[in-house]
Amino acid sequence: xxxxxxxxxxxxxxxxxxxxxxxxxxxxxxxxxxxxxxxxxxxxxxxxxxxxxxxxxxxxxxxxxxxxxxxxxxxxxxxxxxxxxxxxxxxxxxxxxxxxxxxxxxxxxxxxxxxxxxxxxxxxxxxxxxxxxxxxxxxxxxxxxxxxxxxxxxxxxxxxxxxxxxxxxxxxxxxxxxxxx
Numbered sequence: 001x002x003x004x005x006x007x008x009x010x011x012x013x014x015x016x017x018x019x020x021x022x023x024x025x026x027x028x029x030x031x032x033x034x035x036x037x038x039x040x041x042x043x044x045x046x047x048x049x050x051x052x053x054x055x056x057x058x059x060x061x062x063x064x065x066x067x068x069x070x071x072x073x074x075x076x077x078x079x080x081x082x083x084x085x086x087x088x089x090x091x092x093x094x095x096x097x098x099x100x101x102x103x104x105x106x107x108x109x110x111x112x113x114x115x116x117x118x119x120x121x122x123x124x125x126x127x128x129x130x131x132x133x134x135x136x137x138x139x140x141x142x143x144x145x146x147x148x149x150x151x152x153x154x155x156x157x158x159x160x161x162x163x164x165x166x167x168x169x170x171x172x173x174x175x176x177x178x179x180x181x
Contacts, residue, residue, distance in 0.1 A: 025050035029057075032064050040068045059089035066098060075102050093119035094161070097129045104136045112136055127167035130154040131174075138174060144181045151175045 028050065031043035044065035047053060053061060066081030082099040089095070100115035116133035119126055134150030137143035151171035159165045 025052040029053065029061060032061055036068060036071070041065055041072075044068070054088075056089045056092075059085040059092060059095070062088070063092075063095055063098065070098070070102060075106070078102055091122060093122040093126050093129065096122070097126065097132060100129075100136075101132060104132070104139075109136060109140065125157050125160060127154045127157045127159055127171075128161060128163040130157070131167035131171045134171065134174060138178065144178055148175060148178055151178075 025047055028043040028047040032040050032047050034040075035043065044061050047061050048058065048065075062081045062085035066078040066085065069075070069078035069081060079099060079102055082095050082102075085092070085095050086099075096115040096119040100112040100119065103109075103115060104112035113133065113136060116129050116136070119129040120133070123129070130150045131154045134147040134154065137147035137150065151174050154167050154171040155175075157164075157168075159168050161167075
């Protein structure tokens with residue numbers, strides 16, 4: 001009987017560090033999603049390094065960290081995280097939209113437009129992708145008709161994503177500004 005109790009204690013003691021590590025990874029994933037700045041970046045990094053996440057759930061962690069890198073103007077790091085996320089979940093339109101935002105800011109208009117087009121193809125109701133593409137067309141100054149069409153499309157869609165209300169408000173403002181162009 002004594003040997004059996006010792007064996008049970010060894011098995012339970014061996015499982016304890018694994019359970020703590022798994023909980024730590026879950027805590028890091030939650031911090032990665034809910035916090036911002038260096039705290040989120042560090043938590044995302046630990047969650048990625050934990051090896052506990054795969055596929056789409058790992059892609060979300062990369063996207064969250066990529067957004068934080070972008071906010072810190074670390075766009076090369078953000079693009080690397082978005083590339084990793086796309087390998088894991090190439091059907092996620094938000095990744096293309098986020099990457100397109102950086103590419104557009106860098107002046108890589110053709111690649112940005114391709115990413116916005118992909119985001120819209122994957123989710124034809126993605127209001128932010130229409131608005132962002134419209135903003136890029138507007139910046140080109142020669143594509144005001146395409147910009148208007150995208151802003152109008154964004155206004156016709158229900159704002160189903162978290163950035164949908166921003167997209168519609170921005171589209172409304174930009175349409176007003178383009179009346180004379």
